[in-house]
Amino acid sequence: MSAFNELLATHGVSRRDFLKYCSTIGAMLALPSTMIPKIAEAIEQDNRPPVIWLEFQDCAGDSEGLLRASRPGVAELVLDHISLDYHETIMAAAGHQAEASKNATVEKYKGQYICIVEGSIPTGAQGAYCTIGGHSAEDILKKVGGDAAVVIAVGSCSAFGGLPAAYPNPTGAKAVRDLLPNKTVINLPGCPMNVDNLTGTIVHYLTFGSAPAMDRFNRPKFAYGKRIHDNCERRSHFDAGQYVENWGDYGHQQGWCLYKMGCKGPETFHNCPTLRWNEGLSWPVMAGHGCAGCSEPGFWDTMMPMYRRLPNVPGFGVEASALNIGTAIVGASAAIFATHGAVTVARNWKNVASAKADLREEIKEHSDDVE
Amino acid sequence: MASTVDTPASRPEKQYECAARRFLYIWEGPLRIIHWVNFFSIIILSVTGYFIHDPFMSSAQHPYIMGNVRYVHYLFGIIFSVNLLFRIYGFLVGNYFASWRGIPNPFNAKDRKNFWAFIRFYTFTGKETPHLLGHNPVAFCAYTLLFALFILQMLSGFALWAQNDPGSSLYAVTGWIFGLVSNQWVRWFHFLVMFLIGGFVINHIYSVVLFDFKSKSGEVSSIFSGWKPDRRD
Numbered sequence: 079m080s081a082f083n084e085l086l087a088t089h090g091v092s093r094r095d096f097l098k099y100c101s102t103i104g105a106m107l108a109l110p111s112t113m114i115p116k117i118a119e120a121i122e123q124d125n126r127p128p129v130i131w132l133e134f135q136d137c138a139g140d141s142e143g144l145l146r147a148s149r150p151g152v153a154e155l156v157l158d159h160i161s162l163d164y165h166e167t168i169m170a171a172a173g174h175q176a177e178a179s180k181n182a183t184v185e186k187y188k189g190q191y192i193c194i195v196e197g198s199i200p201t202g203a204q205g206a207y208c209t210i211g212g213h214s215a216e217d218i219l220k221k222v223g224g225d226a227a228v229v230i231a232v233g234s235c236s237a238f239g240g241l242p243a244a245y246p247n248p249t250g251a252k253a254v255r256d257l258l259p260n261k262t263v264i265n266l267p268g269c270p271m272n273v274d275n276l277t278g279t280i281v282h283y284l285t286f287g288s289a290p291a292m293d294r295f296n297r298p299k300f301a302y303g304k305r306i307h308d309n310c311e312r313r314s315h316f317d318a319g320q321y322v323e324n325w326g327d328y329g330h331q332q333g334w335c336l337y338k339m340g341c342k343g344p345e346t347f348h349n350c351p352t353l354r355w356n357e358g359l360s361w362p363v364m365a366g367h368g369c370a371g372c373s374e375p376g377f378w379d380t381m382m383p384m385y386r387r388l389p390n391v392p393g394f395g396v397e398a399s400a401l402n403i404g405t406a407i408v409g410a411s412a413a414i415f416a417t418h419g420a421v422t423v424a425r426n427w428k429n430v431a432s433a434k435a436d437l438r439e440e441i442k443e444h445s446d447d448v449e
Numbered sequence: 450m451a452s453t454v455d456t457p458a459s460r461p462e463k464q465y466e467c468a469a470r471r472f473l474y475i476w477e478g479p480l481r482i483i484h485w486v487n488f489f490s491i492i493i494l495s496v497t498g499y500f501i502h503d504p505f506m507s508s509a510q511h512p513y514i515m516g517n518v519r520y521v522h523y524l525f526g527i528i529f530s531v532n533l534l535f536r537i538y539g540f541l542v543g544n545y546f547a548s549w550r551g552i553p554n555p556f557n558a559k560d561r562k563n564f565w566a567f568i569r570f571y572t573f574t575g576k577e578t579p580h581l582l583g584h585n586p587v588a589f590c591a592y593t594l595l596f597a598l599f600i601l602q603m604l605s606g607f608a609l610w611a612q613n614d615p616g617s618s619l620y621a622v623t624g625w626i627f628g629l630v631s632n633q634w635v636r637w638f639h640f641l642v643m644f645l646i647g648g649f650v651i652n653h654i655y656s657v658v659l660f661d662f663k664s665k666s667g668e669v670s671s672i673f674s675g676w677k678p679d680r681r682d
Binding site: 293294299303304305308316317318319320321337338342345347371374375376379380381387388389391400401403404405407408410411412414415418419421422425426 | 502503504506507508511512513514515516571573612613615616624627628631632633634636637640641643644645647648649651652655656659662663
């Protein structure tokens with residue numbers, strides 16, 4: 079306990095700040111306040127599992143997210159404190175030393191360490207698209223991830239394949255969950271993931287020894303349980319029918335709803351509106367740009383075009399929207415049946431003429447009778 | 450006075466020859482009600498659904514317009530779905546023309562003959578105007594496709610709606626769809642099917658009016674009254 083307090087002191091974090099942080103995490107995970115001491119205890123304990131951070135086909139955006147964890151300073155400390163044994167981008171060791179460190183952790187803490195994966199795993203060309211220390215990404219993931227207590231896939235690439243897996247997926251990129259089907263994989267998609275959700279997930283794991291409740295796509299419900307749209311601060315403008323029609327117009331200046339500018343908030347599950355980014359400063363919709371839908375499976379293929387509501391119709395060129403195709407369907411139907419009608423009328427002309435003649439004949443006969 | 454009104458009754462000894470031997474009650478009350486509930490539901494769902502896709506009206510005179518339009522869309526979504534369930538019930542227990550018993554059988558030579566007679570009529574390759582009391586076999590195929598679309602529309606609609614609460618029982622029932630198809634494509638499909646139904650409506654109205662003219666069998670009035678002529682030919 080005192081050792082931990084010293085660590086706090088060296089980071090310039092007071093005990094009070096630390097407990098505040100524990101309350102914040104508790105609130106984020108929707109836990110009762112009675113759980114806060116338990117959270118503090120879990121973070122403080124000495125037998126914390128080590129973490130191995132694997133990077134494959136990625137842009138290191140999630141590592142950036144991790145490095146910028148700064149709310150409230152303690153988050154960084156927690157991540158330091160869980161002993162990050164291997165992280166290629168930020169570890170001091172390199173080459174054989176780094177690999178040795180990783181292997182040592184895998185051997186020593188078999189079945190106990192946390193494996194965090196960033197980036198998708200290419201399976202094409204026998205894994206030649208991404209190799210580290212002479213091993214393919216797939217082999218490394220299966221070995222390191224396979225022996226981990228829990229695997230956390232951070233960012234959309236490792237969670238769902240992300241950009242590398244977007245059509246036509248030249249490297250045969252796959253998500254972590256596709257390659258470790260029997261493992262508990264916690265997906266924290268986002269481009270990048272929000273580091274507060276990562277610390278929340280880790281703290282949950284430290285406190286309860288299990289993954290948090292997850293949705294159909296293995297995303298923790300505390301972070302991905304609600305749509306952006308349903309918690310959006312601009313939602314009232316949506317319901318009121320006040321929309322941005324053009325960038326920089328009156329509605330845009332007034333902070334109206336970005337629905338007509340292709341905002342994917344109604345399609346995307348994430349806690350951006352409540353948690354926000356950069357120390358809770360802002361998030362895309364607050365900054366005046368629609369949600370891109372980055373935390374949904376296959377977002378590069380399904381959430382584009384970014385500034386339209388619906389995907390384009392495949393096989394009809396670039397600009398074929400569902401509206402164009404739908405209008406064409408109704409138009410074709412109208413044209414077909416109008417033509418059919420015209421042909422029918424033309425063919426019927428003779429029948430109508432003879433029917434009229436018959437009727438005239440009948441009426442005439444009848445009038446003659448009466449007279 | 451009598452000379453100006455020309456009715457068969459005025460001269461029973463020399464009636465016009467009526468094509469109808471007698472009239473039969475084909476479309477029973479519940480079926481006609483279901484038809485018209487469908488009619489109004491589809492119109493309201495299409496207009497409100499298009500508005501949700503592209504809010505084309507200004508909010509100036511209508512505060513909370515999107516909220517109200519979505520409410521109406523969901524309300525009629527439920528009415529439409531319950532109506533669909535009634536129709537399925539009718540398919541099980543309705544009269545011959547409304548139920549599964551009236552389905553044309555492709556293994557039955559007479560039904561096959563009827564089917565081709567209607568195909569020839571539609572493509573102007575036959576001289577006869579075929580006439581049947583219930584659904585014609587070609588129309589039956591169209592209705593089967595249409596009801597498949599209705600069911601998909603209902604499923605996708607409820608699934609999209611349930612996304613507002615993934616903890617709900619509605620999402621528990623419909624959420625599996627998003628394991629198969631991304632919610633954007635479900636939304637896209639839900640939007641596109643509206644146009645397919647629109648294309649069908651044109652076909653439907655045209656064909657009904659066409660047969661009303663050509664076979665003189667009261668197609669149009671039958672969906673109001675239920676009665677159709679049992680023709681001599």
